[in-house]
Amino acid sequence: MQEYFVDLHVHIGRSSSGMITKRGTANNLTFGNIAYEAHHRKGIQVIGVVDCVSPWIIKDIEELLDAGELEEVPGGGMVYSDNLVILLGSEIETREKHGCSAHSLMFFPSLSIVKEYSRIMDNHMTNLEYNATVSRLTGQELFDIADSLGGIFIPAHVFTPYKGMYGNCADRLIDIFNLSSFEKIPSIELGLSADTDMASQISELDTKTFLSNSDAHSLGRMGREYNIMLLDSLCFDEVVKALRNQDGRRITANYGLDPKLGKYYRTFCKKCENITELSPPVLECPNNPKHGIVMGVLDRLVMIRDREEPPGDNNRPPYHYQVPLQFIPGLGPKTIDRLIDAFGNEMNILHKASREQIGGIVSESITDMIVGAREGALSFSHGGGGKYGRVKNKG
């Protein structure tokens, strides 16, 4: 078995014909470009694309198959070049009690099943092509559809205030799913503003693995969070085994942002435009409780957790903090290109290249920050209310 880089939450913004399938995404975020970027610039070996409910995306995939650029793997998934497998998936919004809504990810082994899934979802969504997210289903109903098709179901960015199940809908997943369905859910996605230690404070998650995915809406942001998985080969079945901790397949490490950099880490007052620095939980604006707020992930977690410390026998893989190159102050796209040309891909720069090697290309202060990020030596201003946290320049 071998370790692979895995990012299971990447959005496709456009079909190759230029049709918009996901608003708020970059123009060049097509299936073909994602595959190229993941393989050649990011060094990722498994990516999950999550807009495959759209007939336009399905058409793109069929064309790439016809052209011989993609090939279906017997164990599920699509191989692109030798060393990249693409899992076909979908992120869908469901409506729960009290009118709240949340996102979940699903992945399916083959294109024929994705087509069947897309046909079924046409009954539960308006505008399947353009706005391929919002459904009229509950989480339980969506789970049942995914499960009946042999897919896997993963609640997405579970703590985020707008569309996360814990962030916005329920104190416990078991309030959303029946017990047998809950038990079949292999994993939850942490989201950019949470890490393993934070999520471990909810004991119902003890049987779930944790995913750190990028939720990329642009090529550059792919891989800003990812997982390392120990797999026997690159295919859907192997990834599912790793998510379920089966037969020695497993997640061996999570790499993600320091949660403080995430967009929703702390509570934000929309009126005062202030990200709180008071000790959590901050559940209202300290200046005026009538002001509208965006709840912070940390604040919400402190409110709903059922323990403060993870259990001692917790066999969780390590969660390594990383600061993607885009977050380094003073490091522009041209210099990032030069670094990638020199070291092959971003993962090599963040985790492998030596101080001397990096220093040969960029200034000493930027070298300090790239290397400092590995050692947890950087300080950050906290994110909140949709604004990313920032790396503080030293000195």
Ligand SMILES: [Zn+2]
């Ligand atoms: Zn989402």
Ligand SMILES: [Zn+2]
């Ligand atoms: Zn306020």
